[in-house]
Amino acid sequence: MVHSEECIIFRVKGILEFACQLDNPNGAQSDNTISKSFQNLRSKVSSKNIVFTVSNSPILIWPNMGFQSSMESLTEASACGDILQYIESDDGGNKKSSKKKDKKRSGPTVVNMKLLFEVTDPAGNEAPSLMRMSSQHHSVKMPLPLDCVYSVSADESLPTVFTGLVEALNKQIADMEEVVLRYRKGSSFLVPQPFHFQLPKPAGLTTVIYPAGVPDSQLQAIREDLHRKFELSIDKPYLRRANAFHFPDEAYKDGYLRNPHMHLNPPNIEDAKLYLVQGVYSYHHYMQDRVDDDGWGCAYRSLQTICSWFQQQGYVETAVPTHMQIQQALVDVGDKEARFVGSRQWIGSIExxxxxxxxxxxxxxxMFVSQGSELATKGRELANHFQTEGTPVMIGGGVLAHTILGVAWSENTGEIRFLILDPHYTGGEDLQIITDKGWCGWKGPDFWDQNAYYNLCLPQRTKTI
Structure with missing residues (x-):
């Protein structure tokens, strides 16, 4: 697997129609009939009729015809990165030239494609024949939502990429067959859905098929098998649906920014190592969700960012709590009185x-720090937290709260910088403003009030699959 910034992810999506007729849905032969229908779909994908269209470009590719392309300049000898110059980006430029200046690039380039089939065959001499049969059977039709990925370096040859994609499509159809057979009840079928996961090396970007409508809680045995297959630790939920890989060219539907720190360059400290939050979180800050919490809600927002991390890493399925739900939880545990709910009172690390x-x-x-000047000495403890737990840290002092997403720390000199996500921001979800103005940015030890005391809340991962 190549490094994400040097690689291209080729992604092809399309719908195949699965259809079969079962004389007796519960009979011994029905599995064979279903398998035969899936075999027909694999034959279709391996036929000369298959065509890939590259989105936002004029490119058509016939992968099973000795590699043919609608562009004369794209041949068997071309590198797959050559495709990028023909793809228009959303802002009208091409993918190759539309890199943002100054800001660190986030993630690989994605080439989106659609799966199509030619419907007309060359004219032959065969005359159609009709046959009438009278019998009762169950007719099953179901759309199969194919979604295949192939991750390669930009200098890989085009034929290699498209041969690999055809193989991936065949494998995905076989995996879908397995899921359909496992979960069907008579003529009742569950639609198999593909999910992509970025796993530790050497597995890399991997696709898993789950049955639609079956919750994660009922798929634990399957996940355990997959953890063994990919040699994953059994205390982290790598393969829940919430962990699915998010493609860098797709927007999040809820409107929150994810991981703005990924667009920052690291601080220039000699001999320092980076210890960062692991995984995905949402940036929660003042004035979001139609809640005017300017001046009192910073710890609530930091808490929401932490909750989003646990949700998006698949540890919990509960939604990020609102201010009222946070207040009610504190009443429920006996920390606050009932009148606290609906108030504008701030909370701290203990809450x-x-x-x-x-x-x-x-x-x-x-972690208790009696004065802000001591935070400069906490590099080892914070580095250890981000290395082992990897969760966002809430820090409160006085009436201010912030989220710490990581540290740059030199073990030799003790020099340290803190990666801060600031919940006091009141503007819109503008990544450029947030990173340029330091609402998400690297801060030195003088960022903290040197004489105020601080409490840091360091959430611990739960052990789960």
Missing amino acids: VQAVLNQLLGVTSKI
């Missing part, structure tokens, strides 16, 4: 710890 435990079942460690 954040209590809410995480009450709503998510997540335990947290608390």
Whole structure:
């Protein structure tokens, strides 16, 4: 697997119609009939009629005809990266030239394609024949939502890429067959759905098929098998639906920014190592969700960012709590009186710890710092947290709260920078403003009030698959 910034992900999507007729849905032969229909679909994908169209471009490719392309300049000898110059990006430029300046690139380039088939064959001499049969059977029709990925370096040859994609499509159809057979009840079928996961090397970007409508809680045995197959640790949920790989060219539907820190360059500290949040979180800040919490809601927003991390890593399926739900949780655990719900009272690290435990079942460690100047000496503890737990850290001092997403720390000199996500931001979801103006940015030890005391809430991962 190549490094994400040097690679291209070729992604092909399309719908294949699965259809079969079962004389007796519960009979011994029905599995064979279903398998035969899936075999027909694999034959279709391997036929000369298959065509890939490259989105936002004039390119058509026939992968099973000795590699033929609608562009004369794209031949068997071409590198797959040559495709990029023909693809128009959303802003009208081409993918090759539309890199943002100054900001660090986030993730690989994605080439989106559609799966089509030629419907007309060359004219032959065969005359059609009709046959009438009278019998009862169950007719099953179901759309199969194919979604295949192939991740390669930009200098890989085009024939290699498209041969690999055809193989991936065949494998996906076979995996879908397995899921359909496992979960069908008579003539009742569950639609098999593909999900992509970015796994640790050497597995890399991997596709798993899950049955639609079956919750993650009922798929634990399958995930356990997959963890063994890919040699994954059994204490992290790598393969829940919430962990599915998010393609860099797709927007999130809820409107929140994800991982703005990925667009920052690291601080220039000699001999320092980076210790960063692991995984995906949403940036929660003042004035979102039609809630005017300017001046009192910073710890609530930091808590929401932490909750989003646990949700998007698949540890919990509960939604990110609202201010009212956070307040109610504190009343429920006896920390606050009933009149606290609906108030504009701020909370601190201890309350954040209590809410995480009450709503998510997540335990947290608390680090006490008697004055801000001491934070400069906490590099080892924070580095260890981000290395082992990898969760966002909430820090509260006085009436201010921030989220720490990582540290750059030199073990030799003790020099440190803190990666801060600031919940006090009141603007829109503008990544450029947020990174340029330092609402997400690297801060030195002088960022903290040197004389104020601080409490840090360090959430701990739960052990689960």
